[in-house]
Amino acid sequence: MSISKLIAVGVLGIALANCAQDGLAKREDLTLLDENYFRCNVQPVLAARCSFMACHGNDERPLMLFAEQRFRLSIPWDEYETPLTDEELLANFRMASGFVGRDDGEETLLADKPLDARVGGLFHRGRDLFGEDDVFLDRGDVGYQVLRDFADGASAPEDCAVREEVGP
Amino acid sequence: MRLQLGIILACLTLAGTAASDAQEREDGAGDATARLLVYDDNDATTVVTSIADVDATLPGAISIGAHTVLDAVSSASVDVVSAATGRWQENRVEVGARAVVPVAGSNLTVGTVRSQENDWLSHTASLAGSRELFQKNTVLSAGYGFTRNKIGRAMDPSFERSLLSHSAEVSVGQLLDRKSRGGIAYSFQALSGFQSSPYRYVAASDGTTVPERHPDKRRRHALSAFVLRSLTPRASARIDYRLYRDDWGIASHTGTVRFSVELSKRVSAALDGRLYNQSQADFYRASYPTSFRFMSSDRELASMWNVGGNAQLGLQLGPLKLDARVGAIRYRFRNFPRLPRRVALLAGGGAKVEW
Numbered sequence: 001m002s003i004s005k006l007i008a009v010g011v012l013g014i015a016l017a018n019c020a021q022d023g024l025a026k027r028e029d030l031t032l033l034d035e036n037y038f039r040c041n042v043q044p045v046l047a048a049r050c051s052f053m054a055c056h057g058n059d060e061r062p063l064m065l066f067a068e069q070r071f072r073l074s075i076p077w078d079e080y081e082t083p084l085t086d087e088e089l090l091a092n093f094r095m096a097s098g099f100v101g102r103d104d105g106e107e108t109l110l111a112d113k114p115l116d117a118r119v120g121g122l123f124h125r126g127r128d129l130f131g132e133d134d135v136f137l138d139r140g141d142v143g144y145q146v147l148r149d150f151a152d153g154a155s156a157p158e159d160c161a162v163r164e165e166v167g168p
Numbered sequence: 169m170r171l172q173l174g175i176i177l178a179c180l181t182l183a184g185t186a187a188s189d190a191q192e193r194e195d196g197a198g199d200a201t202a203r204l205l206v207y208d209d210n211d212a213t214t215v216v217t218s219i220a221d222v223d224a225t226l227p228g229a230i231s232i233g234a235h236t237v238l239d240a241v242s243s244a245s246v247d248v249v250s251a252a253t254g255r256w257q258e259n260r261v262e263v264g265a266r267a268v269v270p271v272a273g274s275n276l277t278v279g280t281v282r283s284q285e286n287d288w289l290s291h292t293a294s295l296a297g298s299r300e301l302f303q304k305n306t307v308l309s310a311g312y313g314f315t316r317n318k319i320g321r322a323m324d325p326s327f328e329r330s331l332l333s334h335s336a337e338v339s340v341g342q343l344l345d346r347k348s349r350g351g352i353a354y355s356f357q358a359l360s361g362f363q364s365s366p367y368r369y370v371a372a373s374d375g376t377t378v379p380e381r382h383p384d385k386r387r388r389h390a391l392s393a394f395v396l397r398s399l400t401p402r403a404s405a406r407i408d409y410r411l412y413r414d415d416w417g418i419a420s421h422t423g424t425v426r427f428s429v430e431l432s433k434r435v436s437a438a439l440d441g442r443l444y445n446q447s448q449a450d451f452y453r454a455s456y457p458t459s460f461r462f463m464s465s466d467r468e469l470a471s472m473w474n475v476g477g478n479a480q481l482g483l484q485l486g487p488l489k490l491d492a493r494v495g496a497i498r499y500r501f502r503n504f505p506r507l508p509r510r511v512a513l514l515a516g517g518g519a520k521v522e523w
Contacts, residue, residue, distance in 0.1 A: 020417040021383060024450040028459040062369035062377050091375040098378035098459060109379070123324035 032153045033100060038093045040160035042150045043084070045143040046092065049135050050114065055126055063099055065092055100151045111147035115139065193231070196523075198224035203518030211510050212244040212255070219518075229270045237262040239285075246506045247368060247465075256322075260285040264292075274299040277311075287366070290317040307341040307351075321366040329362030347398040352391070359386040370463040372456040381462055383451075388414040402430040417450030418469065436482040442497075445473040454503040471502040478514070492517035 047067040051057040056064060057071035066073055066088040069080050073088045084092075099110040107122060114135035115121030127134040136144040146163070203219040216239070223233040237260075244255035266279035274297050281292040296311030313335040321327035339353035361384060368380040392410040399405055408424040426440035449469040451462040476497035483490045492515075499510040 019415065020450050021385070021415050024383065024417065024462055026461045028461050062371075062379075064377070094372075094375035094459075095377055098372075098376040101378060101381075117326060121326075123321070123326040125323065128323070 028101075033093075033097050033150065034153070034155035035090075035093055036158055036160050037150055037154050037156040038096065039089055040156050040162045041146045041154075042096060043089065043092060044163045045146050046096065049143050054129075064095060096150070108148070108151040110151055111136075111144055114147075115144055193225040195225055195227045195229075198222065199520055199522040201518060201520040203516060205514065205516035207512060207514050209510050209512035211246060211507055214242045216240045217516075231268040232266070233268075234265045235263070247365075247467075258286050260288075271297075287320040287322050288317065289320075290315055305343040307339075309339045309341070310337070312336045317361070319362050319366065324366075327366060329366070331359060331361035331363060333360075334358045344395070348395060349397075350393070350395045352393045355390045355392075357386075357388040359388070360384060364464070365466065368465050370456065370465045372458050372460075372463070374458045376459045378459060378463055380464055380466070382464055382466075383416065383462055386414060386416055388412070404428050412446075416469070418446055418448065420444065420446035434484045436484075438480040438482075439477070440480075441475070441477040443473070443475050447471055448503065452503075454505055467501050467504040467507060470504040472500060472504070473502075474499040476512075487522045489520040489522075490517070491519075 046056075046065050047070075050063075051065040051067035051070050053070055055061070057067055058064065059071070065071065066084055068082070068084060072080055073085070073091065075082065075085075096110055099113075100108055109122065112120075113122045113124045114126070115124075116127070116134040116137050117123060119138050121134060121136070124134055139145070139148075199222070201219070201221040203217075205215075205217040205219075207213075207215040207217070218238045218240075219235065221233065221235040223231060225231045239260040239262075240257070241260065242255065242257045260283060262281060262283040264279060264281035266277060268275050268277045270276075277294075277296040277298075279292075279294045279296075281290075281294075283290045283292075292313055292315040294311060294313035296309065298307055298309040300307050313333075315333040315335070317331040317333070319329045319331060335355065335357045337353055337355040339351060341349065341351035344350050363384065363386060364380040364382040366379075369377050370380050371377045390410055390412045392408065394406060394408040396404060396406040404427075406424075406426045406428075408422070408426075410420075410422040412418070412420040412422070422442065422444045424440060424442045426438060428436065428438040430436045448471040449464065451460065452464050452466070452469040453460075454470070456463055474497055476495060478493050478495035480491060480493040495514040497512045497514070499512070501508055501510070
């Protein structure tokens with residue numbers, strides 16, 4: 001077989017045998033996550049435990065969170081204590097949803113990154129930067145359980161009562 | 169990661185070159201090479217690569233060789249800045265060894281490479297064989313490489329992922345006429361494991377931000393061909409073409425032209441030019457409206473082209489060969505808004521001594 005025929009066979013082989021994988025450009029289904037549960041339970045935890053300006057109340061962090069009296073979206077500086085707008089809540093919900101996906105096995109970044117590594121949590125730079133203890137010292141912390149339940153698909157009615165902040 | 173993938177193909181190429189050299193040499197002959205290459209681009213990245221390589225032929229036409237590579241990387245590229253990190257510097261150290269053994273009229277090459285950087289450790293084993301046929305007018309070669317990668321994340325001891333790679337290549341080289349030689353090669357690579365960046369995040373326009381996520385599996389195919397022709401007793405030209413496709417949806421074409429000329433008995437010069445064009449991966453988008461199953465902010469998966477050229481000067485002083493080169497590459501990323509263009513300059517030189 002001549003070289004030109006070999007080339008022709010090779011080109012044809014590559015063209016035919018190498019179709020792209022299915023579903024590469026598919027949207028992710030986030031319908032398991034509940035916006036009401038987020039608003040009433042998750043947002044108070046994030047506001048109290050995560051959204052300090054030096055932590056995630058900062059647009060330089062991949063997980064960027066809005067909270068009252070902290071980082072706000074287009075709110076005048078003298079109105080920072082007003083409740084979050086629907087736009088800010090939706091942004092926080094979407095931001096948190098992106099970190100729900102299991103990074104490895106059963107772990108979820110949203111809950112397991114701030115969990116202390118000594119009890120099975122993932123590496124969290126916040127612990128290194130601000131002290132020896134991480135945000136959640138054990139899995140019994142109510143804040144950890146709330147984030148974990150959210151990741152597992154917990155839901156709440158539209159008229160749910162907003163949880164008291166459970167900060168340090 | 170790109171450096172790691174390149175190691176496998178480099179192994180197979182080195183295996184072929186070593187096998188060819190070993191056949192020509194007498195017992196005790198060998199060579200040693202030292203090179204320094206500098207890459208600098210306007211995306212604030214500088215790479216200084218130092219290479220040392222040695223080959224020796226033992227009795228029985230057995231050849232052994234070893235090499236080491238040190239990449240010193242300093243970067244504050246858009247990737248780094250967008251991940252809220254400052255300039256970083258790190259080194260990659262690669263060491264490798266190979267042996268070429270004649271077996272039943274063929275040359276069998278075995279090799280191993282270890283590469284380590286602060287967040288990446290890889291081990292490669294390769295096996296290749298080549299055989300000359302039809303009064304040495306035809307050379308058939310085949311090779312296989314396996315790489316196990318352990319991927320970490322700087323400052324994060326809890327992060328550890330793996331990536332396995334199987335690579336294979338078959339090639340045919342043929343003397344076409346008194347002045348021309350040609351060849352074709354097909355290479356295949358199957359990757360399985362973590363192929364995202366552990367540092368990059370992707371923000372969708374609806375506010376969702378996720379850690380970058382690429383598919384775990386990837387199959388890559390490439391078909392390449394070259395023709396080398398002697399134009400005059402002192403000048404030659406070589407044309408290469410490479411067609412690439414993978415199952416992430418990327419297709420690329422690479423064309424290279426090289427002219428070499430002997431200016432005198434001691435001085436040689438070469439000029440080469442390269443044009444590369446690729447389509448984007450199926451799941452890559454310049455901006456995502458919402459969360460997708462796979463999301464990437466890797467510009468290497470974007471639609472892009474680049475064009476580059478090099479000028480090289482060589483000098484032979486007895487057993488010592490010296491060379492120096494300068495080059496430039498202009499990149500155009502068609503749908504990577506944070507870095508639509510990049511220009512890189514390359515300079516380097518080396519010395520090789522034979523005995």
